[in-house]
Amino acid sequence: MRPRLPEAEPKPFFQVPIPGEEPVQGGVVTHDQFRELTGQIELAITVQSEYLFVGSGQYEFDPSAGSGCPDVWYTFYRRNGQICIPGTSIKGAIRAIVESISNSCVSQRRGQERSQIDSAPQPCKYKKDEKSLLCPACRLFGTTGFRGRVYFSDSEPDGNIQMKIVKIGELWEPKRHENARRFYEAKIFQPITNQQPEKNFRFVEAVPKESKFRVSLQFENLSKAELGLVCHALGWDVKKDKRESAFTPKLGGAKPRCFGAVKFKPIQLRLWQENILASGLKPLILQEEEMSRFLVECLQECQRSNLLHSKSWNMLMQKLKAQNEPCPRGIY
Structure with missing residues (x-):
């Protein structure tokens, strides 16, 4: 894509084209009984980018701020006074990654209207009185009228985290692109040395690189x-035959400023199994090599199944790897 100005810095995003073929739909798996895999994975989250910011929608104001210091900034999300990453945000x-690598349905919201990307698969529709067929993402994460089978707990800090007020270029609504999904690259944040409040810049309360969180991924009746x-x-x-980290997913806000890259590491896997003698369920706990x-x-x-769209997966995996390139400072 051409920059608006010849001297503009390269934009830190890429697009994954939406495949022309229709999603592979499947029947809904209900919640009335346990089948196949039900359990949870305890995960460690480590911030890989320079900063992570999850907005609360609120501001903090320092009336005593001197010249050249932040006076108003966007605050990090908190629950009961403690910073955390909401499970819904994770x-x-x-889900956005799953939608891309599984060629699931596409929909986006503009104001109060919902519009579909041209030529993209239509959004799934679930009806209780019919045998609905849903795309992979909707079967896993849910859609209107159907509760999903994958969800995350709120993620709390693992240890003490020192917050920092960071100045970044203003954020604007991105231009919409037909027949493609947008993702932001893991480039290097360029700090702004001038801390003077000024037009087209904002301040955000962020957590720095190497900050750690813990989260629980819970799932029901998955193959x-x-x-x-x-x-x-x-x-x-x-x-x-070894699990490896292929890329760093992005969480939270300020992704156009190269915030939000994180690494997920599994700590413990718990599966619920039927216990005939106790007429109930018992947990099977897997750790380390057994879990791996x-x-x-x-x-x-998954790779042997029809769930993974290999072309989309390979493109996203390569593009989301960390890059030793600077992120834009200014407006774009």
Whole structure:
């Protein structure tokens, strides 16, 4: 894409084209009984970009701020006074990746109207009185009238985190592109040395690189291939029968300023299994090598299935890898 100005810095995003073929739809899996895989994965989140910002929608004001210091800034999301990353925010980011790598349906909202991207698969529609067919993302994360089978807890800090007020270029609504999904690259944030409040810039309260959080990924009645699809969206791949981090998904806001890249690391996997003697369920807890082998099986099963759109996956995986290139400072 041509920049508005010849001297404009390269924009830190890329597009994954929407495939021409229709999504592979499947029947709805209900919640009335346990089947296949139900459980949770405890995950560690480590911030890989220079900063992570999850907006609260509120401001903080310092009336005593001197010249050249931030006086008003956007605050980080808090729950009961403690910073955290809402589970819904993580779910939305991971779902966006799943939609892309599984060739799921596409919809977007403009104001109060919902419009479909031209030539893209129509949004799934769920009806209770019919045998609905849903795309992979809607089967996993839900759609109107149907509760999904994958969700995240709120993510709390793992240890003490020192917040920082960071100056960034103003953020504007991106231009819409037909027949493609937009993602932001993992480039290097360029700090702005001048801390003077000025037009076309804002201040945000952010957490710095290497900050750590913990989160629980919970799932119900998934096949191994479906769990593998979610694992792919967490940035994992398989190489020589070993799980590896292939890229860093992005969470929160200020992605155009190259914020938000994180690494997910599995800590513990818990599966619920039927206990005939106790007439109930008992947890099967997997850790370290045993957990890694199971996750590799899920990733490989996904690759063998029709859930993973290999061309979209390969493009996204390559483009989301960390790049040793600067992120734009100014308006674009």
